[in-house]
Amino acid sequence: MKKLINDPRHVVREMLEGLVDLHPGLALLEDETVVVRAGLPEPARRPVAVLSGGGAGHEPAHAGYVGPGLLAGAVSGDVFTSPSTDAVLAGIRACAGPAGAVLIVKNYTGDRLNFGLAAELARAEGIPTEVVVVADDVALRDRIDPARSRGIAGTVLVHKVAGAAAEAGLPVAGVAAAARGAAARLGTMGVALTPCIVPAVGRPGFTLGEEEIELGLGIHGEAGSQRATAQAADALVDVLIDRILAALDLGTGARAALLVNGLGATPPMELAIVARRALSALRGRGVTVERAWAGSFLTALDMAGCSVSVLAADDAVLAGLDAPASAPAWPGGGRAAPERVTVRGPAAAAPAVSGPACAAAPRFRAALAAVAAALRADEARLADLDGRAGDGDLGASMVRAADAIEGLMDSAWTSPAAVLAGLGDALRRAIGGSSGPFYATALLRASRRLGAEPDLAAWAAAFEEAVAAIADLGGARPGDRTMLDALHPAAGAFRAAVAAGRNAGDALAAAAEAAEAGAAATAGMTPRLGRASYLGERAIGVPDAGASAVATWLRALAGV
Template identity: 65%
Template structure:
C-alpha cells in the first residue's frame, strides 16, 4: 500500500487542518474533529444550523460542503468510522443557536446511534434538534425494507436542499421537512471496478478479477449486492438507472436532477462517458433532466467506480438546488441544455478548378513520390531509432505521410507552390503527433515563399529556408537541441550559400544533403533538450535523432 500519509492515526486531523488551511471561510474546533463556518454570527442571530458528517474517507464530503448555502458544520470520524457522540455534540454547540439544528445522517448504525444520542443530549440542553436520515441506496430493494437501506451519494443533494432552506430563513421544522422529502424521493446505485484500501488495514477490502465488477456497493469499501462481469459503460448505466427508475416509480414526464458521482479513483473522462449515457437514457425515457452534476462528490477513498443519483424535482426543490452556495466542494449550478449542442464545421472555401500540372508541378511530384518511397523503405529503422529515445511512432507516421502524398489528385500538382501547399494539407491530416504539424507548417510556409511559374534556384533556397525557419518557430528548437533541425538547418544554410555562388541547383542540393548528413550524424553525441528524448537526458545519447535521420532520408531521395 502506498499512500501520502504520515501516521494513520493522525490522518483525519491532518486532513481537516489542510482543508481549513485552504478555505478561509472555514474553521476547525480545537478539541474535536469538526469543521464549522468561520462567518457564523452570534448564536442569537443564527439561522437553523445544518450539520452532517460521518466517517472520513468520503472526501470532499463532508467538510467540503461547509459554507454559506449548505452545511454549517461537519463532524469527521476515523476512516469509515462514525464520529463519537462528544464530537457531534461539540459541532451542534459550535454551530447552532436558538433556531436549532438539523442533523443529516446517512443510514448506518454507528452514525444513527452517535448522532441520535448527541441530538438527545443537545435537546436536554434546550437546543431544538431534528434528524433526517438518508437511505437512498436502491440496490438493496430486494434485500431490506426502504427504511434500512444505506445512505450514499444522494446525501450531497440533501445537504444542498437543507442548506438552502435554512439560508432562506425557514424554521427548523420546515427545513427538516424539505430535507426529509428530498431524501425519501431520491434513489442512488453504484458500481465498483475495484476495492479501496483503508490506511489502518493496509490491504484492499476485497479482490476482483480483471473482468469483474461489484454492483450495488456502499461507500465503505464493502462488497456490493452482486458480483458480475465487466460490461461497457452504457450497459452498466442502463442497469443502474433502470433499477432507480423502477424503485422510485419515475416515468415519462418526470422532472429530475441527476448526480454522477465518482467513488475516488474514477477519472473525469470516464465520468463524462457515464454522464453521456445517463442523460441519453433518461431523456430517451421521456424524463426531463433539469439539472445534472458530474464529479467526485462523495468518495470511498480511492475506489474506482461510480454511483448515479436521480432526484425528482419541482419548482420549489429546483429553487433550493439553484440557490447560491459558497461551499468549496459544491460543483455549481448544474444547468444543462435540453439536448446536446452540436455545431457543424464552418464551410470550406471553394476549391479552385483543377488545373493541368505544369512541368514544374510534375517535377515536384516525381521528387515527392521518390521521397515517399524512401520513407516507406526506412520505416523499420526510423521506428527503431525513435523507440530508443521517443515513443516509437515516427516510422509509422512517415509511412502514413507517404501514403497521403501518393493519394493526392492530379490537380494537386498544378505548379510548385500548389504542390507544396497540397502536400502540407495532406500531411496535416494524415500524421498525428508532432511530425504532422512540423512538416505541414514547413510546406505551407515554403509554398507561400515560392513565386508562381518556374522558380529559380534562389527561389527554392529561400523557400527551403522559410520552411526550416517555420519548424524552428513552431517547436522552439535550435540547432544543437538534437532534433530534425540539426539536419535541416545546416542544409538550408549550405543550399543558400551554394546558389549564391551560382552553383546549379542539383549540385547545390547535393552539398545541402551532405551538410544534413553531417548534422544528423552529430546528433548521436548531443544531449537532447526538447521533446520526449529530453526526459532521458544522457540515456538518449549514442544513436542519432530519429527526426534528423528522417529528414536526411527524404532529402537524399529528392536528389536521386
C-alpha cells in the first residue's frame, strides 16, 4: 500500500490539523477530533448550532462544511468508524449555547447510537438538542424499509438547508424541521468502479473484476444492490436517475436540485460527463433542475465511482440552498442553466476554388493512400513507443492523420502546392498535441516553396524548408531525440540523391533509409525536449516515437 501518510493511527488527527492550518476560519479542539468555527460569539449570542460528523475517509466531509451558513462543528471518528459519544458531546459543548443544537446524522448504527446518546447527555446539561437522521440511499429500498436506508452523499444538501435555517435565526425545532424536510425529499444512489483501501488495513475492502461494477454501494464499500458489467456512463446514469425518481415519486412538473458526487478517485472529466447526462435525463423526464453541482463532496477514500443525489425542491428549499455560506468545501452557486448554451464559432476561410486535377494527381493519390495505410498498420507499435516515454497517444494521432489524408477534398489536387497546403490544413484540424502543428507548419511552408510544375530540385528544397519549419516551431535540433532526428538526415539524403541525378523513386528510397537509421539512432540519445525529456536517461533504449512515425510514412512513399 502506497499512501501519503505517516502512522495510520494518526491519520485523522493529522488530516484535521492540516485542514485547520489551511483555513483560518476553523479551529480544532485540543483533546478531540472535532473541528469548530473559530471565533464563535459568546454562548448567549449563538444561533442554533448545526453539527454533523461520522467516520473519517469521506473528505471533504464533514469538517470541510464547517463555516457560516453551514455547520458550526464537525466530529470525526477513525476511518469509517463512528466518533465516540464523548467526542460528539465535546463538539456540542464547544458550539452550542442556550439556543441549542441540531445533529445531522447519517443512518448508520454507530452514528445513531453515539450522536443519539450525546444528544441525551446534552439535554441533561440544559442544551436543547435535536437529532435529524438522513437515509437518502435508494439502492436497497425494494428490499428494506426506507427508514433503514443508509445516509450517503445527499447529506451535504441537508447540511446546507439546516445551516441556512440556523443562520436565519430559527429556533432549534425550526432548524430540525427544515433539515428533516430536506432529508425526506432526498434520494441518492451510487456506483463503484473500484474498491477503496482503508489505511489501517492496507488492502482493498472488496474486489471487483476487470469488467465489474457495484451498483448502489454504500460509502464504506458495503455491498450494493447488484454486481453488473461495466457500461457507458450514460447508461449507468440513466439507471441511477430512474431508481431515484421512482423512490421519490418525482415526474413531470417537479423541481429539483442535483448533486453529482465523486467517491474519491473520480476525475472532474468523468464527473462532468455524468452531470451532463444526469441533467439531460432529469429534463427528459419532465423535471426542472433548479440547482446543480458536480465535484467530490462526500467520498469513500480512494474509491473510483460516483453517486447522484436528487433533492425535490420548492421555494423554501431553494432559499436554503441559495443562502450565503462559506466553508472550505462548499462550492456555492449552483444555479443551473435551463438548457445547454452553444454558440457558432467564426466561419472558416472559404476553401480553394476547385479546378482540374494536375497531371501528378494520380501519383499523389496513390502515395498518400500508401501513407495512410502504413500509419494505420503501425498504430500499435507507435502507441507502444510513445507510451514508454510519453502519453501513448501518437498511434491514435497517426490514425487520425490517416483519416484526414483519405478525406482530402478534391480541390486539393489542382497543383502540388495545393496538395501540400490542403494536407497541412487537414492534419492541423485532425491531430491534437504537438504532431498536428508540426506537420501542418512543415507542409504549409513547403507548399509555398513549390512552383506550378516543380522539378526534383524544387521538391528537395521544399523538403528542407519543411524540416527547418519544424525546427523553428519547436526549437529542437538534431540530437535532441525528436522527429527531426529522422527528418533532418532524410532531407539531406533526398537532396544528395537529386544532386547526383537519381530519379524520384531512388531519392525517396534514400530518404527512407536515412530516416530509419536516424529513428533507430534515437534509442541511444538522451531526450532534451518534449515529455520524454522528463525521463532523461531512463528513455534510453527505446526509439523516439515521432522519429519512428517519420520513417514509417517515408518508407510508404518510397514504395509507391
